[in-house]
Amino acid sequence: MEAIAFYTFAILTTVMFLITVLTNHALYALSALAAGMIFISAFFFLLGADFLGAIQIIVYTGAVMALYAFGMMFFDTTRDVVEKRNSPQLVFGLSGLAALTVVAIFTAPIVSGNITALYPVIDGVGNSQQVGMVLFTKYLIPFEVAAVMLLVAMIAGIVLAGKKMDHSLTLMKEEEIERQTNEKAQV
Protein backbone atom coordinates (compact mmCIF):
# COMPACT_ATOMS: atom_id res chain seq x y z
CA MET A 1 0.00 0.00 0.00
CA GLU A 2 2.71 2.46 1.03
CA ALA A 3 4.91 1.48 -1.92
CA ILE A 4 2.08 2.03 -4.41
CA ALA A 5 1.35 5.48 -2.97
CA PHE A 6 5.06 6.37 -2.89
CA TYR A 7 5.74 5.43 -6.51
CA THR A 8 2.54 7.07 -7.77
CA PHE A 9 3.39 10.37 -6.12
CA ALA A 10 7.10 10.08 -7.00
CA ILE A 11 6.23 9.75 -10.69
CA LEU A 12 3.59 12.51 -10.50
CA THR A 13 5.95 14.93 -8.75
CA THR A 14 8.83 14.26 -11.14
CA VAL A 15 6.61 14.65 -14.21
CA MET A 16 5.14 17.90 -12.87
CA PHE A 17 8.56 19.45 -12.22
CA LEU A 18 9.79 18.23 -15.63
CA ILE A 19 6.87 20.09 -17.23
CA THR A 20 7.75 23.17 -15.18
CA VAL A 21 11.30 23.16 -16.51
CA LEU A 22 10.71 22.08 -20.10
CA THR A 23 7.66 24.05 -21.19
CA ASN A 24 7.73 27.48 -22.85
CA HIS A 25 4.25 28.29 -21.64
CA ALA A 26 3.97 30.44 -18.50
CA LEU A 27 0.59 29.02 -17.48
CA TYR A 28 1.67 25.37 -17.88
CA ALA A 29 4.87 26.03 -15.96
CA LEU A 30 3.11 27.72 -13.02
CA SER A 31 0.30 25.16 -12.81
CA ALA A 32 2.74 22.25 -12.96
CA LEU A 33 4.84 23.92 -10.26
CA ALA A 34 1.81 24.31 -7.99
CA ALA A 35 0.73 20.71 -8.61
CA GLY A 36 4.24 19.37 -7.96
CA MET A 37 4.54 21.31 -4.70
CA ILE A 38 1.19 19.97 -3.50
CA PHE A 39 2.06 16.38 -4.52
CA ILE A 40 5.24 16.63 -2.41
CA SER A 41 3.02 16.92 0.68
CA ALA A 42 1.97 13.31 0.04
CA PHE A 43 5.49 12.16 1.05
CA PHE A 44 5.15 13.97 4.37
CA PHE A 45 1.81 12.27 4.98
CA LEU A 46 3.32 8.87 4.04
CA LEU A 47 6.14 9.40 6.55
CA GLY A 48 3.66 10.30 9.30
CA ALA A 49 4.63 13.98 9.38
CA ASP A 50 1.04 15.22 9.04
CA PHE A 51 1.77 18.72 10.31
CA LEU A 52 4.56 19.37 7.81
CA GLY A 53 2.39 17.95 5.02
CA ALA A 54 -0.46 20.37 5.73
CA ILE A 55 2.01 23.25 6.08
CA GLN A 56 3.55 22.30 2.71
CA ILE A 57 0.10 22.57 1.08
CA ILE A 58 -0.80 25.88 2.77
CA VAL A 59 2.55 27.61 2.21
CA TYR A 60 3.01 26.62 -1.41
CA THR A 61 -0.58 27.37 -2.46
CA GLY A 62 -0.04 30.93 -1.29
CA ALA A 63 3.50 31.21 -2.66
CA VAL A 64 2.66 29.97 -6.15
CA MET A 65 -0.48 32.13 -6.13
CA ALA A 66 1.82 35.17 -5.79
CA LEU A 67 3.87 33.86 -8.74
CA TYR A 68 0.67 33.69 -10.80
CA ALA A 69 0.06 37.35 -10.01
CA PHE A 70 3.51 38.21 -11.42
CA GLY A 71 2.92 35.94 -14.42
CA MET A 72 -0.31 37.83 -15.12
CA MET A 73 1.50 41.16 -15.00
CA PHE A 74 4.48 40.27 -17.21
CA PHE A 75 3.23 37.73 -19.77
CA ASP A 76 0.27 36.91 -21.94
CA THR A 77 -0.28 33.64 -20.11
CA THR A 78 -2.14 32.02 -22.99
CA ARG A 79 0.83 32.24 -25.40
CA ASP A 80 4.28 30.66 -25.52
CA VAL A 81 7.06 32.82 -24.12
CA VAL A 82 9.94 33.21 -26.61
CA GLU A 83 13.15 33.20 -24.64
CA LYS A 84 16.39 34.71 -25.93
CA ARG A 85 19.09 32.05 -25.70
CA ASN A 86 22.63 33.08 -26.56
CA SER A 87 24.52 29.89 -25.76
CA PRO A 88 22.26 26.98 -24.81
CA GLN A 89 25.31 24.68 -24.37
CA LEU A 90 26.71 26.90 -21.61
CA VAL A 91 23.37 27.09 -19.81
CA PHE A 92 22.93 23.32 -20.06
CA GLY A 93 26.44 22.64 -18.80
CA LEU A 94 26.30 25.02 -15.87
CA SER A 95 22.82 24.05 -14.67
CA GLY A 96 23.67 20.36 -15.06
CA LEU A 97 26.82 20.80 -12.98
CA ALA A 98 24.91 22.72 -10.31
CA ALA A 99 22.26 19.99 -10.12
CA LEU A 100 24.90 17.26 -9.85
CA THR A 101 26.67 19.13 -7.06
CA VAL A 102 23.43 19.43 -5.07
CA VAL A 103 22.72 15.71 -5.52
CA ALA A 104 26.26 14.88 -4.40
CA ILE A 105 25.95 17.09 -1.31
CA PHE A 106 22.73 15.44 -0.20
CA THR A 107 23.64 11.83 -1.03
CA ALA A 108 27.14 11.87 0.46
CA PRO A 109 25.99 11.46 4.10
CA ILE A 110 23.50 8.76 3.06
CA VAL A 111 26.16 6.78 1.19
CA SER A 112 28.68 7.03 4.01
CA GLY A 113 26.00 6.19 6.59
CA ASN A 114 26.78 9.27 8.67
CA ILE A 115 23.18 10.18 9.56
CA THR A 116 22.03 9.96 13.15
CA ALA A 117 18.75 11.25 14.52
CA LEU A 118 19.69 13.84 17.13
CA TYR A 119 16.12 14.28 18.30
CA PRO A 120 14.43 10.89 18.39
CA VAL A 121 10.65 10.64 18.26
CA ILE A 122 9.02 11.22 21.64
CA ASP A 123 6.31 8.70 22.41
CA GLY A 124 2.76 9.74 23.22
CA VAL A 125 3.11 13.26 21.82
CA GLY A 126 1.33 14.48 18.72
CA ASN A 127 3.07 15.35 15.51
CA SER A 128 2.60 19.12 15.72
CA GLN A 129 3.70 19.18 19.39
CA GLN A 130 6.95 17.43 18.42
CA VAL A 131 7.68 20.03 15.74
CA GLY A 132 7.01 22.75 18.31
CA MET A 133 9.33 21.20 20.92
CA VAL A 134 12.29 20.98 18.55
CA LEU A 135 11.56 24.39 17.01
CA PHE A 136 11.50 26.20 20.36
CA THR A 137 14.50 24.47 21.94
CA LYS A 138 17.22 23.37 19.52
CA TYR A 139 16.24 25.64 16.61
CA LEU A 140 15.05 28.69 18.56
CA ILE A 141 17.69 31.07 17.17
CA PRO A 142 17.24 30.15 13.47
CA PHE A 143 13.49 30.44 14.04
CA GLU A 144 13.79 33.94 15.51
CA VAL A 145 16.28 35.00 12.83
CA ALA A 146 13.81 33.90 10.16
CA ALA A 147 11.15 36.03 11.85
CA VAL A 148 13.48 39.05 11.84
CA MET A 149 14.28 38.44 8.15
CA LEU A 150 10.57 38.45 7.35
CA LEU A 151 10.13 41.70 9.27
CA VAL A 152 13.01 43.26 7.30
CA ALA A 153 11.48 42.07 4.02
CA MET A 154 8.09 43.49 5.02
CA ILE A 155 9.46 46.91 5.96
CA ALA A 156 11.58 46.99 2.79
CA GLY A 157 8.49 46.15 0.74
CA ILE A 158 6.51 48.96 2.36
CA VAL A 159 9.34 51.46 1.78
CA LEU A 160 9.81 50.43 -1.85
CA ALA A 161 6.12 50.45 -2.69
CA GLY A 162 5.04 53.39 -0.55
CA LYS A 163 4.79 56.88 -2.04
CA LYS A 164 6.16 59.97 -0.29
CA MET A 165 8.95 57.90 1.23
CA ASP A 166 11.87 59.58 -0.55
CA HIS A 167 12.06 62.35 2.09
CA SER A 168 12.72 61.59 5.73
CA LEU A 169 10.36 63.62 7.88
CA THR A 170 12.43 63.01 11.01
CA LEU A 171 15.57 64.56 9.44
CA MET A 172 13.73 67.69 8.19
CA LYS A 173 13.28 70.89 10.11
CA GLU A 174 9.77 72.02 11.13
CA GLU A 175 9.76 74.94 8.62
CA GLU A 176 10.75 72.68 5.74
CA ILE A 177 7.87 70.30 6.41
CA GLU A 178 5.45 73.20 6.67
CA ARG A 179 6.74 74.69 3.41
CA GLN A 180 6.26 71.37 1.66
CA THR A 181 2.70 70.92 2.87
CA ASN A 182 1.90 74.51 1.84
CA GLU A 183 3.30 73.88 -1.66
CA LYS A 184 1.19 70.75 -1.93
CA ALA A 185 -1.90 72.67 -0.87
CA GLN A 186 -1.29 75.32 -3.53
CA VAL A 187 -0.85 72.75 -6.28
Add this chain to the structure above:
Amino acid sequence: MEVAYIIETLIKIVVILLVFSALAGLGTYFERKILAFMQRRLGPMHVGPYGLLQVAADGIKLFTKEDIVPTNAVGPIFKIAPVITAATAFMAAAAIPFLPQFTLPFTDYVVHPIVADVNIGILYVLGVMAVGFYGPLLGSLASSNKFALISAARAASVFISYEVITGLSLLAPLMMVGSFSLIDFNNYQAGGIGDWIIWSQPVAFLLFWIAAFAETGRTPFHLVANDHEIIDGFGTEYSGMRWGLFFIGEYANMFFISFVIVLLFLGGFGDGSVLGAFAFLGKMAFFFFFFLWTRAAWPDIRPDQLMWLCWKVLMPIALINVVITGFVMMF
Protein backbone atom coordinates in the same frame (compact mmCIF):
# COMPACT_ATOMS: atom_id res chain seq x y z
CA MET B 1 -4.81 -2.90 6.85
CA GLU B 2 -8.16 -4.50 7.46
CA VAL B 3 -10.50 -5.16 4.57
CA ALA B 4 -13.47 -4.01 6.65
CA TYR B 5 -11.78 -0.67 7.29
CA ILE B 6 -11.12 -0.10 3.58
CA ILE B 7 -14.72 -1.00 2.66
CA GLU B 8 -16.08 1.27 5.41
CA THR B 9 -13.92 4.16 4.22
CA LEU B 10 -15.00 3.68 0.61
CA ILE B 11 -18.67 3.63 1.63
CA LYS B 12 -18.20 6.82 3.66
CA ILE B 13 -16.51 8.56 0.72
CA VAL B 14 -19.32 7.57 -1.66
CA VAL B 15 -22.02 8.66 0.81
CA ILE B 16 -20.38 12.06 1.38
CA LEU B 17 -19.92 12.59 -2.37
CA LEU B 18 -23.54 11.70 -3.15
CA VAL B 19 -25.12 13.60 -0.25
CA PHE B 20 -23.17 16.78 -0.80
CA SER B 21 -23.46 16.77 -4.60
CA ALA B 22 -27.22 16.51 -4.14
CA LEU B 23 -27.17 19.16 -1.39
CA ALA B 24 -25.13 21.46 -3.64
CA GLY B 25 -27.87 21.15 -6.27
CA LEU B 26 -30.57 21.73 -3.66
CA GLY B 27 -28.51 24.63 -2.31
CA THR B 28 -29.10 26.56 -5.54
CA TYR B 29 -32.84 25.95 -5.09
CA PHE B 30 -32.76 27.16 -1.46
CA GLU B 31 -30.79 30.19 -2.52
CA ARG B 32 -33.24 31.18 -5.26
CA LYS B 33 -36.25 30.61 -2.98
CA ILE B 34 -34.83 32.53 -0.03
CA LEU B 35 -33.64 35.43 -2.19
CA ALA B 36 -37.07 35.48 -3.82
CA PHE B 37 -38.93 35.60 -0.48
CA MET B 38 -36.67 38.39 0.76
CA GLN B 39 -37.47 40.38 -2.38
CA ARG B 40 -41.22 39.59 -2.14
CA ARG B 41 -41.25 37.29 -5.16
CA LEU B 42 -42.14 33.62 -5.44
CA GLY B 43 -38.98 32.27 -7.05
CA PRO B 44 -39.08 29.04 -9.08
CA MET B 45 -42.68 27.71 -9.02
CA HIS B 46 -43.40 25.93 -12.31
CA VAL B 47 -41.35 22.70 -12.29
CA GLY B 48 -42.79 20.34 -9.69
CA PRO B 49 -44.51 21.30 -6.41
CA TYR B 50 -43.20 24.72 -5.29
CA GLY B 51 -40.58 24.45 -8.03
CA LEU B 52 -38.78 21.62 -6.20
CA LEU B 53 -37.90 19.82 -9.42
CA GLN B 54 -36.19 22.95 -10.75
CA VAL B 55 -32.94 21.37 -9.53
CA ALA B 56 -33.48 18.37 -11.83
CA ALA B 57 -34.39 20.65 -14.73
CA ASP B 58 -31.21 22.67 -14.18
CA GLY B 59 -29.20 19.46 -14.02
CA ILE B 60 -30.61 18.21 -17.33
CA LYS B 61 -29.91 21.59 -18.90
CA LEU B 62 -26.30 21.63 -17.70
CA PHE B 63 -25.61 18.04 -18.76
CA THR B 64 -27.07 18.38 -22.26
CA LYS B 65 -25.64 21.79 -23.14
CA GLU B 66 -22.88 21.91 -25.73
CA ASP B 67 -19.45 21.92 -24.12
CA ILE B 68 -17.52 24.77 -25.72
CA VAL B 69 -13.76 25.26 -25.40
CA PRO B 70 -12.89 28.61 -27.03
CA THR B 71 -10.27 28.58 -29.81
CA ASN B 72 -7.72 30.76 -28.07
CA ALA B 73 -8.11 29.15 -24.67
CA VAL B 74 -5.35 26.97 -23.20
CA GLY B 75 -7.21 23.67 -23.57
CA PRO B 76 -5.84 21.35 -20.85
CA ILE B 77 -5.83 24.00 -18.11
CA PHE B 78 -9.24 25.30 -19.17
CA LYS B 79 -10.64 21.78 -18.85
CA ILE B 80 -9.03 20.89 -15.52
CA ALA B 81 -9.89 24.15 -13.67
CA PRO B 82 -13.54 23.32 -12.75
CA VAL B 83 -12.45 19.86 -11.58
CA ILE B 84 -9.97 21.48 -9.16
CA THR B 85 -12.72 23.52 -7.51
CA ALA B 86 -15.10 20.59 -7.12
CA ALA B 87 -12.46 18.01 -6.15
CA THR B 88 -10.71 20.11 -3.50
CA ALA B 89 -14.06 20.98 -1.89
CA PHE B 90 -14.77 17.28 -1.39
CA MET B 91 -11.18 16.47 -0.42
CA ALA B 92 -11.45 19.02 2.37
CA ALA B 93 -14.49 17.14 3.69
CA ALA B 94 -12.30 14.12 4.53
CA ALA B 95 -11.30 15.57 7.93
CA ILE B 96 -14.72 16.92 8.98
CA PRO B 97 -16.85 14.82 11.37
CA PHE B 98 -20.40 15.15 10.02
CA LEU B 99 -22.19 13.36 12.89
CA PRO B 100 -21.24 11.91 16.27
CA GLN B 101 -20.17 8.26 16.17
CA PHE B 102 -23.06 5.82 16.27
CA THR B 103 -23.67 2.06 16.36
CA LEU B 104 -25.29 0.44 13.34
CA PRO B 105 -28.79 -0.77 14.24
CA PHE B 106 -29.10 -4.57 14.96
CA THR B 107 -25.28 -4.94 15.07
CA ASP B 108 -22.56 -3.68 17.38
CA TYR B 109 -20.48 -2.12 14.61
CA VAL B 110 -19.44 1.44 15.55
CA VAL B 111 -19.37 3.94 12.70
CA HIS B 112 -17.27 7.11 12.88
CA PRO B 113 -18.81 9.51 10.33
CA ILE B 114 -15.41 11.02 9.44
CA VAL B 115 -13.28 9.70 6.59
CA ALA B 116 -9.87 10.36 8.15
CA ASP B 117 -9.45 11.53 11.74
CA VAL B 118 -6.04 13.12 11.20
CA ASN B 119 -4.56 15.01 14.13
CA ILE B 120 -4.12 18.16 12.02
CA GLY B 121 -7.79 18.25 10.94
CA ILE B 122 -8.48 21.97 10.78
CA LEU B 123 -5.15 22.82 9.10
CA TYR B 124 -5.81 20.20 6.43
CA VAL B 125 -9.39 21.41 5.82
CA LEU B 126 -8.38 25.06 5.44
CA GLY B 127 -5.31 24.23 3.35
CA VAL B 128 -7.20 22.09 0.86
CA MET B 129 -10.07 24.60 0.68
CA ALA B 130 -7.49 27.25 -0.16
CA VAL B 131 -6.26 25.11 -3.06
CA GLY B 132 -9.83 25.39 -4.37
CA PHE B 133 -9.05 29.00 -5.29
CA TYR B 134 -6.85 27.64 -8.08
CA GLY B 135 -10.03 26.65 -9.95
CA PRO B 136 -11.30 30.18 -10.67
CA LEU B 137 -7.72 31.46 -11.08
CA LEU B 138 -6.63 28.86 -13.64
CA GLY B 139 -9.97 28.87 -15.42
CA SER B 140 -9.89 32.60 -15.89
CA LEU B 141 -6.21 32.74 -16.90
CA ALA B 142 -6.71 29.98 -19.45
CA SER B 143 -9.86 31.29 -21.10
CA SER B 144 -8.17 34.32 -22.75
CA ASN B 145 -11.01 36.69 -22.06
CA LYS B 146 -10.47 40.15 -20.61
CA PHE B 147 -13.26 39.89 -18.05
CA ALA B 148 -11.86 36.55 -16.97
CA LEU B 149 -8.41 38.12 -16.63
CA ILE B 150 -9.77 40.77 -14.27
CA SER B 151 -11.39 37.94 -12.33
CA ALA B 152 -8.01 36.16 -12.10
CA ALA B 153 -6.35 39.27 -10.67
CA ARG B 154 -9.18 39.57 -8.16
CA ALA B 155 -8.93 35.88 -7.21
CA ALA B 156 -5.25 36.38 -6.36
CA SER B 157 -5.99 39.52 -4.32
CA VAL B 158 -8.87 37.89 -2.41
CA PHE B 159 -6.68 34.89 -1.68
CA ILE B 160 -3.77 36.86 -0.22
CA SER B 161 -6.19 38.92 1.88
CA TYR B 162 -8.34 36.32 3.61
CA GLU B 163 -5.74 33.59 4.27
CA VAL B 164 -4.04 35.72 6.93
CA ILE B 165 -7.32 36.33 8.76
CA THR B 166 -8.38 32.68 8.89
CA GLY B 167 -4.97 31.66 10.19
CA LEU B 168 -4.58 34.37 12.82
CA SER B 169 -8.19 34.24 14.06
CA LEU B 170 -7.91 30.47 14.56
CA LEU B 171 -4.69 30.79 16.52
CA ALA B 172 -6.39 31.94 19.74
CA PRO B 173 -8.92 29.05 19.98
CA LEU B 174 -6.13 26.65 18.97
CA MET B 175 -4.06 27.87 21.92
CA MET B 176 -6.98 27.11 24.24
CA VAL B 177 -7.76 23.64 22.89
CA GLY B 178 -4.17 22.62 22.19
CA SER B 179 -5.01 20.42 19.20
CA PHE B 180 -5.74 20.77 15.50
CA SER B 181 -8.24 17.89 15.45
CA LEU B 182 -11.87 18.88 14.92
CA ILE B 183 -12.93 15.98 17.19
CA ASP B 184 -10.78 17.42 20.00
CA PHE B 185 -12.39 20.81 19.39
CA ASN B 186 -15.80 19.17 19.75
CA ASN B 187 -14.86 17.28 22.90
CA TYR B 188 -13.45 20.46 24.46
CA GLN B 189 -16.92 22.01 24.19
CA ALA B 190 -18.90 18.86 25.02
CA GLY B 191 -20.06 20.16 28.43
CA GLY B 192 -22.97 22.18 27.07
CA ILE B 193 -23.74 25.70 25.92
CA GLY B 194 -21.61 27.27 28.66
CA ASP B 195 -18.48 25.56 27.30
CA TRP B 196 -18.76 26.84 23.75
CA ILE B 197 -15.64 28.61 22.51
CA ILE B 198 -17.74 31.48 21.14
CA TRP B 199 -18.16 32.83 24.71
CA SER B 200 -14.44 32.94 25.41
CA GLN B 201 -13.38 33.88 21.85
CA PRO B 202 -16.14 36.09 20.38
CA VAL B 203 -13.63 38.17 18.39
CA ALA B 204 -12.02 35.12 16.81
CA PHE B 205 -15.47 33.79 15.94
CA LEU B 206 -16.49 36.99 14.14
CA LEU B 207 -13.17 37.22 12.27
CA PHE B 208 -13.34 33.60 11.16
CA TRP B 209 -16.94 34.06 10.06
CA ILE B 210 -16.02 37.13 7.96
CA ALA B 211 -13.09 35.25 6.44
CA ALA B 212 -15.42 32.35 5.62
CA PHE B 213 -17.34 34.66 3.31
CA ALA B 214 -14.12 35.44 1.43
CA GLU B 215 -13.09 31.79 1.45
CA THR B 216 -16.30 30.64 -0.22
CA GLY B 217 -16.52 33.77 -2.38
CA ARG B 218 -19.96 34.74 -1.13
CA THR B 219 -21.63 38.06 -1.51
CA PRO B 220 -19.91 40.86 0.29
CA PHE B 221 -16.68 39.39 -1.12
CA HIS B 222 -18.07 37.93 -4.34
CA LEU B 223 -15.49 39.84 -6.39
CA VAL B 224 -14.30 36.94 -8.49
CA ALA B 225 -17.53 36.67 -10.47
CA ASN B 226 -19.44 39.90 -10.01
CA ASP B 227 -22.00 39.64 -12.77
CA HIS B 228 -22.81 43.34 -12.77
CA GLU B 229 -19.18 44.37 -13.28
CA ILE B 230 -17.26 41.65 -15.04
CA ILE B 231 -19.98 39.47 -16.66
CA ASP B 232 -19.31 36.20 -14.82
CA GLY B 233 -15.56 36.57 -14.29
CA PHE B 234 -13.94 33.15 -14.49
CA GLY B 235 -17.20 31.62 -15.71
CA THR B 236 -17.61 33.85 -18.76
CA GLU B 237 -16.26 31.32 -21.27
CA TYR B 238 -17.57 28.19 -19.55
CA SER B 239 -20.69 26.34 -20.54
CA GLY B 240 -22.56 23.21 -19.57
CA MET B 241 -21.33 20.89 -16.84
CA ARG B 242 -17.87 22.49 -16.64
CA TRP B 243 -19.61 25.66 -15.44
CA GLY B 244 -21.79 23.50 -13.20
CA LEU B 245 -18.75 21.94 -11.50
CA PHE B 246 -17.63 25.38 -10.29
CA PHE B 247 -20.99 25.74 -8.62
CA ILE B 248 -21.01 22.28 -7.07
CA GLY B 249 -17.64 23.21 -5.59
CA GLU B 250 -18.86 26.58 -4.32
CA TYR B 251 -22.02 25.25 -2.66
CA ALA B 252 -20.27 22.20 -1.21
CA ASN B 253 -17.68 24.59 0.24
CA MET B 254 -20.46 26.65 1.82
CA PHE B 255 -21.82 23.54 3.55
CA PHE B 256 -18.39 22.37 4.69
CA ILE B 257 -17.32 25.75 6.08
CA SER B 258 -20.65 25.95 7.96
CA PHE B 259 -19.86 22.56 9.55
CA VAL B 260 -16.38 23.81 10.43
CA ILE B 261 -17.63 27.05 12.04
CA VAL B 262 -20.09 25.11 14.21
CA LEU B 263 -17.44 22.55 15.20
CA LEU B 264 -14.89 25.22 16.07
CA PHE B 265 -16.96 27.77 17.95
CA LEU B 266 -20.50 26.53 18.63
CA GLY B 267 -20.04 23.19 20.34
CA GLY B 268 -20.32 20.91 17.29
CA PHE B 269 -22.37 17.80 18.11
CA GLY B 270 -21.84 18.20 21.85
CA ASP B 271 -21.87 14.99 23.87
CA GLY B 272 -22.79 12.88 20.82
CA SER B 273 -26.44 12.15 21.68
CA VAL B 274 -29.17 12.09 19.03
CA LEU B 275 -30.30 15.52 20.20
CA GLY B 276 -26.73 16.80 19.82
CA ALA B 277 -26.58 15.45 16.27
CA PHE B 278 -29.79 17.26 15.32
CA ALA B 279 -28.63 20.45 17.02
CA PHE B 280 -25.38 20.15 15.02
CA LEU B 281 -27.26 19.96 11.71
CA GLY B 282 -29.55 22.80 12.80
CA LYS B 283 -26.67 25.10 13.68
CA MET B 284 -25.01 24.22 10.36
CA ALA B 285 -28.23 25.05 8.52
CA PHE B 286 -28.34 28.47 10.20
CA PHE B 287 -24.88 29.35 8.95
CA PHE B 288 -25.78 28.18 5.43
CA PHE B 289 -28.93 30.31 5.61
CA PHE B 290 -26.86 33.27 6.78
CA PHE B 291 -24.77 33.08 3.58
CA LEU B 292 -27.97 33.49 1.55
CA TRP B 293 -29.37 36.16 3.89
CA THR B 294 -26.24 38.29 3.46
CA ARG B 295 -26.51 37.98 -0.29
CA ALA B 296 -30.02 39.42 -0.17
CA ALA B 297 -29.14 42.18 2.26
CA TRP B 298 -25.68 43.48 1.39
CA PRO B 299 -24.00 45.00 -1.66
CA ASP B 300 -20.64 43.81 -2.93
CA ILE B 301 -17.49 45.67 -2.00
CA ARG B 302 -14.54 46.62 -4.21
CA PRO B 303 -11.32 44.54 -4.26
CA ASP B 304 -9.28 47.37 -2.72
CA GLN B 305 -11.87 47.68 0.06
CA LEU B 306 -11.53 43.96 0.81
CA MET B 307 -7.73 44.26 1.00
CA TRP B 308 -8.03 47.34 3.20
CA LEU B 309 -10.49 45.54 5.48
CA CYS B 310 -8.41 42.37 5.78
CA TRP B 311 -4.94 43.86 6.17
CA LYS B 312 -5.58 47.11 8.02
CA VAL B 313 -8.61 46.31 10.19
CA LEU B 314 -9.06 42.59 10.73
CA MET B 315 -5.40 41.53 10.90
CA PRO B 316 -4.45 43.91 13.77
CA ILE B 317 -7.61 42.89 15.65
CA ALA B 318 -6.71 39.22 15.20
CA LEU B 319 -3.15 39.83 16.42
CA ILE B 320 -4.35 41.74 19.50
CA ASN B 321 -6.79 38.90 20.19
CA VAL B 322 -3.95 36.36 20.07
CA VAL B 323 -1.80 38.47 22.44
CA ILE B 324 -4.65 38.94 24.94
CA THR B 325 -5.47 35.22 24.85
CA GLY B 326 -1.81 34.46 25.52
CA PHE B 327 -1.71 36.79 28.53
CA VAL B 328 -4.94 35.40 29.98
CA MET B 329 -3.69 31.82 29.60
CA MET B 330 -0.34 32.67 31.20
CA PHE B 331 -1.60 34.42 34.33
